Amino acid sequence: MSSSRPRVAILHLGKSGAGPEIARRLAHSLHSRGQLAGIVMARSEHRETWPPGVPVLSIRTYDSALSASLGAFRFPVLMRHFHDFLRSTEADVVVTSMPALWQAPFAATAKAMGIPYVASVHDVEMHLGEKSWIAAAAVGLESRLASSFVFYSGESARLAQGLRRYRGKKRISVRHGPLVDVSSIPRAYSESDLFKIGIVGRIHQYKGVELGVDAVDELRSRGVSCSLEVWGSGDPEILERLRDRDGIELHEGWIDDDQLAEIVQRFDVLLIPYLEASQSGVVSLAQSVGLPVVVTPVGALPEQVGETSCGVIADSVDAGAIADALLTLANDAERRVSLGENGRRALLPGGIYSWDRAVDSILAEMNFARPRRLVFTVSTPETAYAFLRGQLRFLAERGYAPTLITSDDGSVSDWAKAERAQFHAVPILREPSIKQDLRALVAIFAGLVRFRPWGIVFGTPKASLLSSVSAYFARVPKRVYLVHGLRYEGLAGWRQRVLMGVEWLNCMLATHVVCVSPSVRDRLVADKLCRDDKAVVLGFGSPNGVDGQRFHTASSAAKFELRHQHQIPTHHVVTAFVGRINPDKGYPVLGALANHIGQQDRDITLVVAGPAEGGEAIRAEMDLLESSDSCRVLGPVRAVEDVYALADILILPTAREGLPTVVIEAGASGLPVVASAVTGCVDAVIPGETGTLVVSNDPVEWVKAIRGQMDDLAAGSINREGIRSSVLARFDEGVVLRGWLEFLSDL
Structure with a gap:
C-alpha cells in the first residue's frame, strides 16, 4: 500500500x-x-x-x-x-x-x-x-x-x-554517491620519486584541463618530479591544443565505465581544475578507490571535498594556487593515504556519501506517496448510505482517495464530502432503459478516464454491468466486483439466462471478485459463472459490517417508550420485518402471517418497516397489513435501530439474499432472528445460537418458528448479549473494514 x-x-x-x-x-x-x-x-x-x-x-x-x-x-x-x-x-x-x-x-x-x-x-x-x-x-x-x-x-x-x-x-x-564499486580495502601507496597526477573525464572548456596542465608545469618549475596523464574525449579544439603540449600523456576517447577504476588506480592524486562546477562525479570516482583529489574552489567542489576530507582545495582558480595545493601532497605519501581513506569511508554503506544515504534523504524530504484513487459505483444513493457509510472515510484516512459514482438525490454530494470522498453524479436507473443506460455507460467511462483511478469497486446489478464494461475499456488496473447477491435465483427461462450472463460478464471483466457471503460464492462457482480461484470471501463476509455503537441492546425503558409511541401493548411479543417490501422479500408470507396472528396469536404484534416496491399486488397487500390490528406499518424508517429496540424478534421471509444487513443489525441489537433458509441467510444466522432458519413459506411454519423463539424468551434461554457478541465477532464494522483494507493492500 x-x-x-x-x-x-x-x-x-x-x-x-x-x-x-x-x-x-x-x-x-x-x-x-x-x-x-x-x-x-x-x-x-x-x-x-x-x-x-x-x-x-x-x-x-x-x-x-x-x-x-x-x-x-x-x-x-x-x-x-x-x-x-x-x-x-x-x-x-x-x-x-x-x-x-x-x-x-x-x-x-x-x-x-x-x-x-x-x-x-x-x-x-x-x-x-x-x-x-x-x-x-x-x-x-x-x-x-x-x-x-x-x-x-x-x-x-x-x-x-x-x-x-x-x-x-x-x-x-543529497550527496553524490559512487559511480564505481567502492574498494573494500584501504589503498596502499608505494614510495616513489615520481608524483603521478591524473585528469579524467569529458574535456570541455569549463573542465579547465589546460589550466591543470599549466599548474603541473608550474609544479615542475618548483623542482617536483611529476607526470600528468589526461584521459577523455570532448572539444576537438581543446584536444588539438593538448596534443601540442609537452609533458602530458594524452589518452583520447570515450572511457567505458568498467575502465574508470582501473585508470585512476594509476595515479597518486586526481586533479580536478574546473573553471565552474555544480558538483563532480569524478570526485566520487576518486573516493571509490581511496585516491585523494585536488580541486579548484568552484561550485560544490569545496563542499564535496570539505565534508569528506578527501583532498586539498586550491585557494583560487589559477595555476599557481593549484600548484600550491599539489605541492602539499607531492612529498607526503602518508597524507595522501589518509585523505584517500577518508573519501573511501564516506562512500561505504552508511557513509555520508553513500547512495543509501542519498535515497534516505530523497524519501525523507518529501512524502511521495499518492493516495490510491479508488472509485465506488452504486446505482442509487440509498445503496451508498447503506453499504458505504464509514467505509469511504476509513479508506480515506488510510492512504486512499475514494470517489463515489452514483445518481444524485440532492443530498449525496454533501454526504460524500462528509465521508471525505469525491462525488461524481451519473444518473443510473435500476430498471433497463437502453437510452439512459448508454448515457450512463459513456458518463462512467468518461469519469474513469478523467480520474485515472488505481481501482474500482462495483456492486449493485445495474451499476456493476455499466462499471465493469467502462472500467475494462478505461484500463483501470484493479477492478473489484462485489457480489451482493444473485438476482437470477428464483427466476426461470430467458430472464434467468440473461441475468446469469450479466453475472458471468461482470466476473470475467473484473480482476477480482469478492462475494459478501460463502453461500453466494458457492452458488456463483457452482453455476460456472466465476472461476473457483477468482471468487473470494473476506472473513465471514459482509460488504461493510455493522456499527456496534449504533446497534446495541435496548434498555427496558427505551423499549417501553417506543412501544407506547406506536401503541403496542407492552406484554406483546413484537416480531419486526425491516426492509424493502417486494416479491423477493417474501411479501405474501407477511400478509398470511399477519392474518394468522390476527386470528390465532393475539399476543404477537407484527411491525413492518420499509418502503413498498411494486405494482397493485404489493399495494393491496400493504392495505391489508395496515388494516390489521395485529400489525403496525411504519413505512420507510431512517432510524432502524429504534425498530430493533422495540422488537423482540426479527423475521426475514425472503427468496434470496447476499448477506442480509438487517439480520446482522438485529443480531448486534441482541435480537434473535427467524429467517428463510436461503442463500445469504444461512451465513448470517447460526441456528440455536442467533436464531432459526425456516425452509417453508407456510405461515404456520413461520408462526411455529416464532413461537419457538417466544418460548425461549419466556424461559430466559435466549442470551441477548451472547447473540450480540456472536454477531460482532464476525461482522463488526472494524473487523470487516480491516479485512477490506488488507485485501486492497494486497492487490
Whole structure:
C-alpha cells in the first residue's frame, strides 16, 4: 500500500555518461528496501546489472540528431507504453537520475496521471562550451513539468533558489554517491620519486584541463618530479591544443565505465581544475578507490571535498594556487593515504556519501506517496448510505482517495464530502432503459478516464454491468466486483439466462471478485459463472459490517417508550420485518402471517418497516397489513435501530439474499432472528445460537418458528448479549473494514 512506503519508478533515457550508472545505483538501493516499482531506461546491453525481477520498460531512443528527430514521431506510442507501465507497476513517483533529451514528454505523461515527477539536477545551468539550444530547451521543459528536484549538492540547491524554473517547487539536496564499486580495502601507496597526477573525464572548456596542465608545469618549475596523464574525449579544439603540449600523456576517447577504476588506480592524486562546477562525479570516482583529489574552489567542489576530507582545495582558480595545493601532497605519501581513506569511508554503506544515504534523504524530504484513487459505483444513493457509510472515510484516512459514482438525490454530494470522498453524479436507473443506460455507460467511462483511478469497486446489478464494461475499456488496473447477491435465483427461462450472463460478464471483466457471503460464492462457482480461484470471501463476509455503537441492546425503558409511541401493548411479543417490501422479500408470507396472528396469536404484534416496491399486488397487500390490528406499518424508517429496540424478534421471509444487513443489525441489537433458509441467510444466522432458519413459506411454519423463539424468551434461554457478541465477532464494522483494507493492500 502506497502510504509511508512509496513505490518509486527510476527513469533515465541516456545511454552514456554517469546517468545510467546513477540510475542503476538508485534502483539497487530502492530495491533493497522493497520500494522500487520499476525501471524506465534506454535500451542497453547491460540490463543484467540492474536489480533482478524488477519490471523494466526498455525504450529504443536515438543514436544521432537525425534519429532523435525522427524518433519523436513515436512519442504517442511511447507515452502509451509509459502510461501503462506506471499503472501496472503502481508507481507513486518517478525519479530521474539525470536530464536527457527525450525525457520531457515522459514528465508530461506522469504529470497528467497525477504522479509526482522528480527531476535530478546535476548542473544548475549549462556550463561553458556546452551551449546547445536544443538541450537547453529540453531540460527547461522537463524542469517546468517536474514537481520537485533533487540536487546533488547543497551548493547546487542554493544556486537554484534564484532561478525561475526551480521556484515554488520542492528542492531536495543529497550527496553524490559512487559511480564505481567502492574498494573494500584501504589503498596502499608505494614510495616513489615520481608524483603521478591524473585528469579524467569529458574535456570541455569549463573542465579547465589546460589550466591543470599549466599548474603541473608550474609544479615542475618548483623542482617536483611529476607526470600528468589526461584521459577523455570532448572539444576537438581543446584536444588539438593538448596534443601540442609537452609533458602530458594524452589518452583520447570515450572511457567505458568498467575502465574508470582501473585508470585512476594509476595515479597518486586526481586533479580536478574546473573553471565552474555544480558538483563532480569524478570526485566520487576518486573516493571509490581511496585516491585523494585536488580541486579548484568552484561550485560544490569545496563542499564535496570539505565534508569528506578527501583532498586539498586550491585557494583560487589559477595555476599557481593549484600548484600550491599539489605541492602539499607531492612529498607526503602518508597524507595522501589518509585523505584517500577518508573519501573511501564516506562512500561505504552508511557513509555520508553513500547512495543509501542519498535515497534516505530523497524519501525523507518529501512524502511521495499518492493516495490510491479508488472509485465506488452504486446505482442509487440509498445503496451508498447503506453499504458505504464509514467505509469511504476509513479508506480515506488510510492512504486512499475514494470517489463515489452514483445518481444524485440532492443530498449525496454533501454526504460524500462528509465521508471525505469525491462525488461524481451519473444518473443510473435500476430498471433497463437502453437510452439512459448508454448515457450512463459513456458518463462512467468518461469519469474513469478523467480520474485515472488505481481501482474500482462495483456492486449493485445495474451499476456493476455499466462499471465493469467502462472500467475494462478505461484500463483501470484493479477492478473489484462485489457480489451482493444473485438476482437470477428464483427466476426461470430467458430472464434467468440473461441475468446469469450479466453475472458471468461482470466476473470475467473484473480482476477480482469478492462475494459478501460463502453461500453466494458457492452458488456463483457452482453455476460456472466465476472461476473457483477468482471468487473470494473476506472473513465471514459482509460488504461493510455493522456499527456496534449504533446497534446495541435496548434498555427496558427505551423499549417501553417506543412501544407506547406506536401503541403496542407492552406484554406483546413484537416480531419486526425491516426492509424493502417486494416479491423477493417474501411479501405474501407477511400478509398470511399477519392474518394468522390476527386470528390465532393475539399476543404477537407484527411491525413492518420499509418502503413498498411494486405494482397493485404489493399495494393491496400493504392495505391489508395496515388494516390489521395485529400489525403496525411504519413505512420507510431512517432510524432502524429504534425498530430493533422495540422488537423482540426479527423475521426475514425472503427468496434470496447476499448477506442480509438487517439480520446482522438485529443480531448486534441482541435480537434473535427467524429467517428463510436461503442463500445469504444461512451465513448470517447460526441456528440455536442467533436464531432459526425456516425452509417453508407456510405461515404456520413461520408462526411455529416464532413461537419457538417466544418460548425461549419466556424461559430466559435466549442470551441477548451472547447473540450480540456472536454477531460482532464476525461482522463488526472494524473487523470487516480491516479485512477490506488488507485485501486492497494486497492487490
